[in-house]
Amino acid sequence: MIPPLIFPIALMTVNAAGLQSSTDLAGFPTDSFLAFALAVPFIQGALFSTMNAGTDLARDVQTGFINRLSLTALRDWALLTGQLAGVVALGVVQAVFYLVVGLAAGVEIAAGPAGVVVLLVYAAIVSLSFGALGAFLAFRTGSGEAIQALFPLLFVFLFISSMNTPRNLIGVDWFRTAATLNPVSYMIECIRSLIVVGWDPEALLLGFGFIAVIGVASLALSSRALRTRMTRT
């Protein structure tokens, strides 16, 4: 519980302090880098949750707990729903924590109270989608180590995005292209738009659209992998 709360905030604090002067760049959307960076913990925290939830489920597979469950009358969808409900609850707690830290540090949410509600709903959907991805990996590999080994890959998606610079201000062409192709950029920009801009339909549409696609695909894959894992022989 503690690392998903503390590490994203620690990274944001260090980056916000070190990169404050980048708000002097022409075209930078805000004069507070903290407000600009506040979107990142929401996604980073969700990535942490993916790893933690996946690792816990993989342990259940490794220890034979899932095999014993398959001998009971438990329905596979109930297991998945219970697992994901926990991930979503944790995701909302994290989101509230990040929001409180941001507000306490002086960040103002440009979209107002309704924007806060949308932000929390989005955080819940991101947690659900990434949690389902973690569950899929756990059921598929059955190995906590394999899931931990994917951690650097998830970090690549986070860092090769618009997390520290708006895409239009990224000077290196290939990096801007990679950030534009990276769905994580749109998730960050969706949250960022609520904090920095207000109501930006394009950013919201892209952010919700990408997470919906990832969520539907992850849920389909995880439920299929669970069905295979719980096949009664």
Next chain:
Amino acid sequence: MSAMWDVVSGVAWRTLKNALTNPQILLPTMMFPLFFFTAFAGGLSQLREIPGFDFPPGYTAFQFVFVLLQSAAFSGVFTGFGVARDFEGGFAKRLMLAAPHRSGIVIGYALAALCRWLIVAVLLTVVALAVGMNVGGGAVDLAGLYGLALLVNFCGFFWAGGIAMRFRTIQAAPLMQMPVFLVLFFAPVYVPLDLLSGWIESVATVNPATYLLETGRGFIAGDAPHVLGAFLIAIGMGVAFWTWAFLGLRKAEIAGG
């Protein structure tokens, strides 16, 4: 002397072989510095346009020095993880019984940390030059830069090794890497010191890593500031952490490995 070298080379070879043949150890060591270099030099390159940012070789070289020093420190820290694993698994106990000169064990690990970093440094340098990094300094400047990084590597290892020999468990890994991570990131990572403001400026001003970083960046630009001060800091920290590590070895001996 020969017996001492046998211990040093034996421990170094085994540690290096473990580090280079196990993908779970090798990949983070090699990939993370390249990844940080890519993310910082690529994603933040527009920072060179900030008023007051003056670093003639460019932002790629500016970030290269940070990542080089970071990779040096973390190659040392990751080798410290190996020391902890050896104690946890009982291998270090057998090693201490067999070695005629136990100080050779620590020096062997340190030699492995150095070799491990040299591989990363070569890879990082080749990639940086391949993407067009400008180098303003001459051969002497570059020798200074890599010499400074080598001292940082020793500091990183002797710090982490000292922790590993005191706690003798891999669970002490966060204690080895978090302080190093914080010291490095509380330095002027993204922009020069005079462009920082607020609490980070105050912290960076008293952070010894700031002076190593500024001198390193000066070496690559061909105009290094406070060279003597930076080397005195690095050597001073090296001596302090060397003592810390050997006191850790004594504690491990008293505890029976």
